[in-house]
Amino acid sequence: MDYFSGILGRLIDELGRMPGIGPKAAQRLAFFLLRQDAAVVQQLANAMLEAKAKIRPCADCFFLAEGERCHICSDPRRDARLLCVVEDPKDVFSMERTREYRGLYHVLMGTLSPLDGIGPDDLKIAELLKRLQAGHVQEVIVATNQDVEGEATALYLNKLIKPLGIRVTRLASGLPAGGDLEYADDITISRALGGRRELE
Amino acid sequence: MKILNLHLNNFRNYRETSISFSKSINIFIGDNAQGKTNILEAIHILATTKSFRSVKYENMLKHDENSFRIECEILKNDVFKKVKINYDLKNKLFFINDKKINKISDILGIINVSILCPEDIQIIKGDSHYRRRFIDIALCQLDKVYLINLIEYQKVLRNKNAVLKYIRIGRAKERELEPWNTQIIDISREIYSRRRDFLIDLNEKNKKTSFFLSGETENIEIKYIDDVLKGQTSDVEEYIKELKIKQKRVWGEEIKRGISLFGPHRDELKIEINGKNIKHIGSQGQQRTVAISLRLAEVECMYARSGEYPILLIDDIFSELDNKRKAYFMELLNRNTQMFLTGTRVDEFPTIFNQAATFKINQGSIDDYGK
Ligand SMILES: Nc1ncnc2c1ncn2[C@@H]1O[C@H](COP(=O)(O)OP(=O)(O)O)[C@@H](O)[C@H]1O
Ligand SMILES: [Mg+2]
Ligand SMILES: [Zn+2]
Numbered sequence: 001m002d003y004f005s006g007i008l009g010r011l012i013d014e015l016g017r018m019p020g021i022g023p024k025a026a027q028r029l030a031f032f033l034l035r036q037d038a039a040v041v042q043q044l045a046n047a048m049l050e051a052k053a054k055i056r057p058c059a060d061c062f063f064l065a066e067g068e069r070c071h072i073c074s075d076p077r078r079d080a081r082l083l084c085v086v087e088d089p090k091d092v093f094s095m096e097r098t099r100e101y102r103g104l105y106h107v108l109m110g111t112l113s114p115l116d117g118i119g120p121d122d123l124k125i126a127e128l129l130k131r132l133q134a135g136h137v138q139e140v141i142v143a144t145n146q147d148v149e150g151e152a153t154a155l156y157l158n159k160l161i162k163p164l165g166i167r168v169t170r171l172a173s174g175l176p177a178g179g180d181l182e183y184a185d186d187i188t189i190s191r192a193l194g195g196r197r198e199l200e
Numbered sequence: 201m202k203i204l205n206l207h208l209n210n211f212r213n214y215r216e217t218s219i220s221f222s223k224s225i226n227i228f229i230g231d232n233a234q235g236k237t238n239i240l241e242a243i244h245i246l247a248t249t250k251s252f253r254s255v256k257y258e259n260m261l262k263h264d265e266n267s268f269r270i271e272c273e274i275l276k277n278d279v280f281k282k283v284k285i286n287y288d289l290k291n292k293l294f295f296i297n298d299k300k301i302n303k304i305s306d307i308l309g310i311i312n313v314s315i316l317c318p319e320d321i322q323i324i325k326g327d328s329h330y331r332r333r334f335i336d337i338a339l340c341q342l343d344k345v346y347l348i349n350l351i352e353y354q355k356v357l358r359n360k361n362a363v364l365k366y367i368r369i370g371r372a373k374e375r376e377l378e379p380w381n382t383q384i385i386d387i388s389r390e391i392y393s394r395r396r397d398f399l400i401d402l403n404e405k406n407k408k409t410s411f412f413l414s415g416e417t418e419n420i421e422i423k424y425i426d427d428v429l430k431g432q433t434s435d436v437e438e439y440i441k442e443l444k445i446k447q448k449r450v451w452g453e454e455i456k457r458g459i460s461l462f463g464p465h466r467d468e469l470k471i472e473i474n475g476k477n478i479k480h481i482g483s484q485g486q487q488r489t490v491a492i493s494l495r496l497a498e499v500e501c502m503y504a505r506s507g508e509y510p511i512l513l514i515d516d517i518f519s520e521l522d523n524k525r526k527a528y529f530m531e532l533l534n535r536n537t538q539m540f541l542t543g544t545r546v547d548e549f550p551t552i553f554n555q556a557a558t559f560k561i562n563q564g565s566i567d568d569y570g571k
Binding site (some may be wrong): 039114115119120151153 | 254352355356358359362363366371372375376378379380382485
């Protein structure tokens with residue numbers, strides 16, 4: 001890294017901040033950009049600036065929106081009786097990829113994680129309850145991850161939502177992300193047998 | 201499962217060393233502090249991701265170096281595999297056949313080991329965490345679900361303790377405790393029943409191994425004293441019922457103290473000889489014998505569950521055994537077990553030295569011993 005100082009060094013440093021980009025990859029990207037026409041690099045810079053300026057959280061569900069509301073909340077064909085609660089905007093993309101779910105979403109923007117100092121007030125939980133009190137939703141599907149934080153969040157939400165007379169279900173998201181089948185089967189089966197609680 | 205060779209780079213007092221092993225007995229001879237135990241430690245790390253000496257990874261770096269590598273080739277079910285760890289102060293990366301492994305649960309169980317060493321006496325004399333570790337290491341190698349539950353339990357516990365502290369200073373509400381307590385119940389159910397079942401096996405095997413070792417029919421019993429009902433039941437539903445009651449009863453106290461006051465992390469094993477706690481009545485020699493017997497019982501449990509004997513790492517203790525006990529180890533050998541033994545002198549290994557692969561360890565270098 002020491003070889004790169006000045007302007008090139010700065011570019012490599014900036015690129016290297018991105019997730020999944022180590023020093024080597026940052027160098028490759030920097031050299032790639034230098035080889036391109038100025039117009040191409042300009043386009044990339046514009047796209048980044050425009051996305052940053054115009055994309056913000058949806059006023060209803062906190063998914064990414066280009067205006068006030070995201071394209072899902074603005075779609076009249078979606079079923080407003082169903083609400084799927086996820087941790088993160090990227091979880092919405094994975095759900096949408098399946099093309100099976102036709103309801104709306106609510107993005108919590110995180111999970112309960114006391115060790116990191118994250119409690120209920122740091123998540124979009126109050127906003128969720130407000131939406132539910134409006135009265136259209138009949139079922140909440142909690143699709144937080146299957147790790148202990150995701151599970152804690154699901155249990156916590158269940159306790160809050162149940163008294164509203166709304167059905168709460170936990171989406172069995174099947175395989176843990178990146179998990180291999182062999183181990184997933186072990187743990188899934190064991191939980192079924194061992195009575196890992198369902199949200200009832 | 202056999203370890204065919206080992207490669208060490210900047211690990212402890214080894215700079216760059218490769219050794220090829222025998223598929224049965226391997227003996228390392230050398231004076232004290234030459235690096236014999238370090239070799240067993242390297243194998244143990246590849247198998248379990250941990251040293252058997254309580255040390256941090258950084259302390260295993262060769263002095264003045266900032267990365268180490270341990271690598272071995274194994275033969276398992278007629279398939280060769282390469283298992284490797286790279287450590288560099290920042291990262292601890294495991295590889296199987298040069299493919300990076302992301303989950304610890306994918307490493308455990310590939311190489312199964314059991315270590316017999318002088319420090320095993322702590323299983324008898326030490327505090328309860330030695331005894332929990334004793335069963336945890338065996339169970340984690342045998343049962344991935346147990347391992348995952350144990351990891352999750354620790355995560356849940358740490359989070360619960362954080363909530364307790366926040367509640368104490370008024371930064372969290374009491375209802376934030378419940379999701380963690382609920383998960384503790386789910387996970388404790390798994391841990392409890394698996395520990396309970398393992399102890400039934402362990403007791404059964406220990407009857408045989410202790411008879412082999414002492415020739416006497418002393419009645420040794422290892423009792424599972426769970427932290428909730430103190431061993432009064434072996435019924436998981438009763439256990440869970442009491443766990444729930446206790447959670448309700450002590451949460452006020454837990455908030456005041458800022459820590460979780462009961463659960464599997466405080467389970468205990470009580471080892472009794474003719475109905476009395478061996479910690480208090482056993483002689484030094486008796487306690488040593490029981491420690492070895494427990495280890496061998498563990499080995500037999502691992503065999504019973506996986507169909508294969510674990511690799512035995514036997515550090516120093518072989519010299520303590522009389523010939524009859526040494527013969528018991530040989531009995532295991534006949535069943536196709538790979539062993540790694542250390543000692544200071546050749547005559548500690550009567551009869552087996554000649555059929556073993558033998559190495560001389562001297563200040564971090566390894567040579568064939570020659571015969
Ligand atoms: N991190 C380290 N770097 C270099 N040398 C080390 C390190 N840790 C231990 N040693 C050396 O290793 C030797 C002890 O090795 P060990 O395998 O325990 O000995 P033994 O042959 O008695 O079993 C000592 O000489 C010690 O100084
Ligand atoms: Mg030693
Ligand atoms: Zn929206």
